Amino acid sequence: MTSNGKPKVAFFDFACCEGCQLTVVDSLQTHLDLLEAVEIVQFREAISDRGEDYQIAFIEGSCTRQADEERLRKIRAQASVVVALGACAHTACVNALKNLHPLEDVRRWVYGDQAEWYDTYEARPISAVIEVDAIIPGCPIDREEFIRVVKALLLGKKPPLPDYPVCVECKLKENVCMFHIGKFCMGPVTRAGCGAICPTYGDGCEGCRGFIPAPNENAMKDVLADAGLTVEAIMARFTMFNTYLVSARKADGEERR
Amino acid sequence: MKLMILDKSALAPMVNALRADYRVVGPQARGPQFAFDVITDPAQLRLDYNTTILPPKKVLQPQYERLLSFNRREYQVTPIIEATPTVLVGVHTCDLHAFLLLDQAFSREYPDAHYLERRRQTVIISLECLEPCDEYSFCRSMGTLTSDTGYDLHLTDLGTAYAVHVATETGRQILSRYATVREATEADVRQLNEVLSAKWPRFTYRLDFDAAELPALLGAAYDHPLWEELGERCLACGSCTNVCPTCYCFNVFDEVDMQLVAGERWRCWDSCQLDEFARVAGGENFRKARSARQRHRFMRKGKYLYEKFGELGCVGCGRCIRACVAKISILEGFNAIHQSA
Numbered sequence: 001m002t003s004n005g006k007p008k009v010a011f012f013d014f015a016c017c018e019g020c021q022l023t024v025v026d027s028l029q030t031h032l033d034l035l036e037a038v039e040i041v042q043f044r045e046a047i048s049d050r051g052e053d054y055q056i057a058f059i060e061g062s063c064t065r066q067a068d069e070e071r072l073r074k075i076r077a078q079a080s081v082v083v084a085l086g087a088c089a090h091t092a093c094v095n096a097l098k099n100l101h102p103l104e105d106v107r108r109w110v111y112g113d114q115a116e117w118y119d120t121y122e123a124r125p126i127s128a129v130i131e132v133d134a135i136i137p138g139c140p141i142d143r144e145e146f147i148r149v150v151k152a153l154l155l156g157k158k159p160p161l162p163d164y165p166v167c168v169e170c171k172l173k174e175n176v177c178m179f180h181i182g183k184f185c186m187g188p189v190t191r192a193g194c195g196a197i198c199p200t201y202g203d204g205c206e207g208c209r210g211f212i213p214a215p216n217e218n219a220m221k222d223v224l225a226d227a228g229l230t231v232e233a234i235m236a237r238f239t240m241f242n243t244y245l246v247s248a249r250k251a252d253g254e255e256r257r
Numbered sequence: 258m259k260l261m262i263l264d265k266s267a268l269a270p271m272v273n274a275l276r277a278d279y280r281v282v283g284p285q286a287r288g289p290q291f292a293f294d295v296i297t298d299p300a301q302l303r304l305d306y307n308t309t310i311l312p313p314k315k316v317l318q319p320q321y322e323r324l325l326s327f328n329r330r331e332y333q334v335t336p337i338i339e340a341t342p343t344v345l346v347g348v349h350t351c352d353l354h355a356f357l358l359l360d361q362a363f364s365r366e367y368p369d370a371h372y373l374e375r376r377r378q379t380v381i382i383s384l385e386c387l388e389p390c391d392e393y394s395f396c397r398s399m400g401t402l403t404s405d406t407g408y409d410l411h412l413t414d415l416g417t418a419y420a421v422h423v424a425t426e427t428g429r430q431i432l433s434r435y436a437t438v439r440e441a442t443e444a445d446v447r448q449l450n451e452v453l454s455a456k457w458p459r460f461t462y463r464l465d466f467d468a469a470e471l472p473a474l475l476g477a478a479y480d481h482p483l484w485e486e487l488g489e490r491c492l493a494c495g496s497c498t499n500v501c502p503t504c505y506c507f508n509v510f511d512e513v514d515m516q517l518v519a520g521e522r523w524r525c526w527d528s529c530q531l532d533e534f535a536r537v538a539g540g541e542n543f544r545k546a547r548s549a550r551q552r553h554r555f556m557r558k559g560k561y562l563y564e565k566f567g568e569l570g571c572v573g574c575g576r577c578i579r580a581c582v583a584k585i586s587i588l589e590g591f592n593a594i595h596q597s598a
Contacts, residue, residue, distance in 0.1 A: 033515035147515075155517055160510075164531045167494035171580070172320040172526060174310045176288040177496075179582050188492040188582060214532050216492050216547065223492070223582045 010042035010054035014061025019140040020086030027143035058085040062095040076130040087139040095123035096243035134159040139208035162192040170196035189215035260441040261421040269299035274435040283346035308390035312502035340374040348383040351572040353407040355502030383408040393575030397460035471559040488548025495528030497577035
């Protein structure tokens with residue numbers, strides 16, 4: 001705590017586009033009272049200070065290199081609360097698409113003849129390296145959800161995280177179901193909390209918020225196949241944002257067998 | 258009560274006149290489908306709609322609703338009752354029957370001030386169905402293809418005019434203050450009777466048995482293999498219950514301000530189909546399997562609510578079948594149980 005009793009907050013980024021931090025900056029425009037409730041000591045995208053005495057760490061980005069692990073552990077050692085900010089930190093997001101290919105090839109596609117200069121390994125969520133206390137899913141995050149999580153942390157409550165699918169919020173908004181107008185949607189297996197923003201604007205859910213805790217993967221595949229998708233197209237939808245989760249679920253299933 | 262005739266050309270002026278004193282809610286186009294919404298222009302009102310994505314239940318029990326405001330510093334709690342004088346136009350008879358069930362759910366044991374005040378301030382103008390909504394409606398089997406109660410005014414389409422059955426004093430006043438109508442002639446009554454008797458054969462999608470058998474049939478089906486099969490297919494997305502006109506379960510949560518001092522208590526629709534619905538303190542979840550949750554839904558609709566309220570919980574509107582991307586059909590489920598009994 002600072003002398004004024006406000007918790008000190010820091011923001012960090014790993015492999016990501018920094019869009020979630022941009023959403024945080026944006027949310028400050030409509031929630032100026034947020035700055036009265038906390039003191040931001042480190043936030044590369046918004047301030048030049050680099051305070052190291054933070055209690056709450058918001059981490060955006062995936063862990064994609066061995067060297068990232070040490071930096072993550074350092075943050076974990078300092079912060080009493082670690083929040084995964086956005087899909088890259090939460091699920092490894094699109095960064096994990098590279099895990100579907102040999103890493104040698106991936107490096108060469110990106111860095112060409114300088115591939116050897118850059119270290120890389122399979123992209124993973126930060127929870128694969130350190131313990132995470134709260135998650136704000138999404139690509140990018142939903143600003144209202146960010147505010148709700150901050151309030152919960154300030155109240156000392158477990159931050160709310162919807163465990164039901166996007167369909168719930170979509171139905172409550174009375175959207176026309178994407179499957180009724182010939183579109184494809186990952187809403188039935190994707191974690192809600194975004195207000196079903198994509199279907200609301202006429203696009204099927206891409207699954208950026210990760211799966212619900214117990215997705216019925218087989219039934220979802222049947223639904224997509226019935227709607228006319230090929231097996232390859234179905235897998236593409238499952239892996240676009242959720243390669244890491246799909247692999248983890250598969251490994252888990254194989255272990256059980 | 259009396260039968261009046263409202264010329265179709267008199268409908269728009271009536272809606273406009275009502276709008277001066279009431280919020281008018283009726284079916285409107287939403288993309289290729291329909292939804293009940295506030296009418297701001299009589300041209301939006303689509304009494305030729307088939308069905309709506311959500312039932313008109315949302316007018317009486319909104320998806321999200323504030324219950325009270327609180328202040329932690331002053332230990333102050335203030336109830337919030339959000340109700341607006343409303344005329345709800347174009348309610349089909351299946352949804353009318355659902356209202357009668359909701360009325361019981363929200364008035365027995367723990368009368369719900371929020372629901373009951375909205376109900377008190379809502380005038381209902383219902384609409385006789387002459388064609389099935391689509392291939393999923395089985396209202397005829399559920400005894401909801403007509404209703405002689407639950408409305409203030411009831412419209413039947415006679416081509417160029419509506420026959421208006423005036424059921425309540427409120428309905429009579431609405432007509433006399435806001436509409437230009439005439440009394441029905443003998444010819445009108447004859448035409449109405451013809452229209453009403455001609456409609457029944459058009460409703461062909463139905464139960465293979467008498468709906469009155471449902472409670473006993475389900476009572477013997479607790480261990481039926483159907484539940485496992487449905488559990489395999491169900492995505493636990495909650496769409497079937499969210500579109501159901503008789504589902505009334507809700508969750509309650511608080512929203513606080515950034516100073517963590519004042520806030521509001523809200524409720525929103527909840528669904529027994531969701532993974533965590535039946536999780537209780539201590540972490541136990543007594544309906545963890547999707548199969549158990551689907552069984553619970555079927556039991557609620559065909560048995561439990563009947564035992565509680567004397568009315569079946571399913572009105573046959575077909576919305577849950579239409580909404581299910583996994584193509585689970587409560588009608589086919591009921592029929593399957595009947596066939597194997």
